[in-house]
Amino acid sequence: MISTAVFILTGTKLSFDVLGGIYLVFALGLVVSHLYRAIIIKLGWLEKDIASLIPRVAVACIILAIVFHGIYIFIGNLAFGWKLAYTWTDANLVTWGMLFFIWSLIYFTYIFFQRFRKEEIKNLQLESAKNEYELRRLRDQMNPHFIFNAMNTIRALIDENPTKAKNAVTQLSNVLRSSLQAGDQDLIPLSKEIEIVKDYLEIEKARYEERLEISWQVQEGTEKVKIPPLLLQTIIENCIKHGIAKLPDGGSICIQTVTHDDAVDINIFNTGVYDPNAKSDSSLGLENTKNRLNLSFGKEAWLTIGNHENKSVLTTIHLPLTSIKNDKSNSN
Amino acid sequence: MIRAIVIDDERLARQELKNLLQSFDNIQIVAESGKPEEALDLIEKENPDLIFLDIQMPGMTGFEMLDELEGTAPEVIFVTAYDEYALKAFEVNALDYLMKPVEESRLQEAIEKIAKRIAKKKVESEGQENDGKLELHDQVFLKDGEKCWFVELEKIRLFESEGNYVRVYFDESRPLILKSLNALTDRLSEKYFFRASRKHIVNLRWIEKVETWFNGGLLVILKDGTKVEVSRRQSVKLKEMMAL
Numbered sequence: 001m002i003s004t005a006v007f008i009l010t011g012t013k014l015s016f017d018v019l020g021g022i023y024l025v026f027a028l029g030l031v032v033s034h035l036y037r038a039i040i041i042k043l044g045w046l047e048k049d050i051a052s053l054i055p056r057v058a059v060a061c062i063i064l065a066i067v068f069h070g071i072y073i074f075i076g077n078l079a080f081g082w083k084l085a086y087t088w089t090d091a092n093l094v095t096w097g098m099l100f101f102i103w104s105l106i107y108f109t110y111i112f113f114q115r116f117r118k119e120e121i122k123n124l125q126l127e128s129a130k131n132e133y134e135l136r137r138l139r140d141q142m143n144p145h146f147i148f149n150a151m152n153t154i155r156a157l158i159d160e161n162p163t164k165a166k167n168a169v170t171q172l173s174n175v176l177r178s179s180l181q182a183g184d185q186d187l188i189p190l191s192k193e194i195e196i197v198k199d200y201l202e203i204e205k206a207r208y209e210e211r212l213e214i215s216w217q218v219q220e221g222t223e224k225v226k227i228p229p230l231l232l233q234t235i236i237e238n239c240i241k242h243g244i245a246k247l248p249d250g251g252s253i254c255i256q257t258v259t260h261d262d263a264v265d266i267n268i269f270n271t272g273v274y275d276p277n278a279k280s281d282s283s284l285g286l287e288n289t290k291n292r293l294n295l296s297f298g299k300e301a302w303l304t305i306g307n308h309e310n311k312s313v314l315t316t317i318h319l320p321l322t323s324i325k326n327d328k329s330n331s332n
Numbered sequence: 333m334i335r336a337i338v339i340d341d342e343r344l345a346r347q348e349l350k351n352l353l354q355s356f357d358n359i360q361i362v363a364e365s366g367k368p369e370e371a372l373d374l375i376e377k378e379n380p381d382l383i384f385l386d387i388q389m390p391g392m393t394g395f396e397m398l399d400e401l402e403g404t405a406p407e408v409i410f411v412t413a414y415d416e417y418a419l420k421a422f423e424v425n426a427l428d429y430l431m432k433p434v435e436e437s438r439l440q441e442a443i444e445k446i447a448k449r450i451a452k453k454k455v456e457s458e459g460q461e462n463d464g465k466l467e468l469h470d471q472v473f474l475k476d477g478e479k480c481w482f483v484e485l486e487k488i489r490l491f492e493s494e495g496n497y498v499r500v501y502f503d504e505s506r507p508l509i510l511k512s513l514n515a516l517t518d519r520l521s522e523k524y525f526f527r528a529s530r531k532h533i534v535n536l537r538w539i540e541k542v543e544t545w546f547n548g549g550l551l552v553i554l555k556d557g558t559k560v561e562v563s564r565r566q567s568v569k570l571k572e573m574m575a576l
Contacts, residue, residue: 144413144414145388145413145414147414148413148414148431148432148433149342149345149413149414149432151432151433152344152345152348152413152432152433152434153342153344153345153348155348155433156344156345156347156348156351157344159347159351160344160347206344207342207344208342209342209343209344245388245390246390246391247390247391248341248367248369248390248391
């Protein structure tokens with residue numbers, strides 16, 4: 001095929017020797033370039049940057065050219081009866097070197113573009129996963145089940161108790177507003193969080209009526225402690241969802257704050273049973289809450305949950321008072 | 333008049349629905365309940381045509397409650413706030429559900445549809461003696477794991493026992509329910525359902541062909557191609573039933 005092509009192009013008929021040489025170069029080139037590729041992968045050159053790659057490739061090309069030339073002459077002498085000697089001045093050495101260099105160039109460029117494309121796809125996937133997560137987080141934060149039930153309760157209250165209905169609209173607005181603003185601030189005073197939770201619980205109280213008892217024991221001075229927004233709210237929502245809503249006769253929620261020397265404990269007691277093995281979206285929510293505490297305060301804050309006496313669950317949020325000190329030094 | 337029961341654990345939610353239903357002359361609310369266990373007793377006692385049922389309730393979900401129902405299931409309209417996952421459990425569209433707060437026009441559509449079904453049922457069962465057994469136009473609620481179906485018995489081709497469970501064949505579905513074939517035999521009307529063997533109950537309306545089989549037994553071929561062997565003893569009975 002090659003001989004035919006050369007014949008058509010140049011009009012000369014190639015001798016057996018020259019033709020054999022060309023075939024030999026092709027065959028050897030194929031074998032050696034494959035070996036070269038295997039070595040590149042084995043040595044991990046694909047992970048190297050261009051600066052450290054260029055000298056390596058250059059050296060490799062020289063070595064390859066020398067080896068290649070040796071094999072070329074050896075096989076040629078054996079197979080075609082050439083009587084070639086290995087000389088360092090042979091122009092073919094340069095040709096082989098150049099060929100290997102061009103091969104390397106093409107190979108690395110190809111790999112680079114392939115990597116680039118893969119990376120791009122991966123980035124896009126990551127981005128979409130992040131967006132999806134964000135969307136889900138927002139939706140969970142809005143708690144649609146709560147909102148639509150609240151709306152339904154308010155509709156019924158409009159006939160039965162218009163004043164209560166009006167209050168419920170305001171309370172629901174407050175809860176919704178705070179969940180929209182939650183992303184804006186890192187920490188808010190506990191007093192503010194308590195206001196939101198009170199509004200939220202008032203609405204739930206309207207829904208569950210006598211099935212939900214609420215009591216507050218807020219120790220003076222604790223309201224100033226800082227807390228990540230909606231942290232307490234999330235816990236109270238879980239108390240309702242997994243506690244009160246599951247009990248035909250309802251139960252109670254008690255929120256208690258206690259100061260220690262350098263910390264504030266928020267204790268939340270709710271009727272129900274805590275199952276640490278239950279795999280649910282809220283165990284994920286609990287992990288999230290712990291992470292948020294950790295992000296804001298490191299090891300100085302923690303959250304514990306467990307069964308308490310009288311068929312109740314106790315959740316404790318431990319917050320460091322240092323944030324109050326920081327607050328004071330900031331205002332000075 | 334459609335006799336209905338409202339079941340929801342929140343008093344205000346029940347109140348709201350009752351307010352909405354006041355403008356429907358064909359609906360009569362005979363009872364209401366906030367507790368699924370109590371509601372089960374009420375359904376048994378009142379035998380309503382229709383129930384409005386909340387899904388998320390303490391103690392038992394609406395689906396679990398339906399699963400507990402013995403006898404024929406009344407028509408059901410689910411009323412729920414936001415239970416996309418729960419509603420996905422349903423395979424069959426022959427079911428209506430309403431979202432809280434309930435829109436009056438949607439409620440009207442749902443009731444019209446149900447009223448038609450109830451009227452059809454009444455025409456079909458007219459002149460028939462009611463022995464309390466399930467007839468072809470009765471619907472049953474089936475629950476297999478997370479999935480639920482409402483099925484009219486006329487759609488069910490075959491019941492097949494599998495250990496303590498029974499596999500129910502209808503449309504493209506084959507759910508496994510925790511019942512015994514004997515219990516089902518007692519509840520299904522003999523006019524339409526035939527106990528072919530220890531393992532099978534077939535719907536007579538679904539039989540396409542009957543062929544003779546070994547030892548004087550019979551082989552029943554259903555319209556969907558399923559073949560069911562009839563035991564020797566039951567074959568005699570089937571021949572009697574099919575004879576002129």
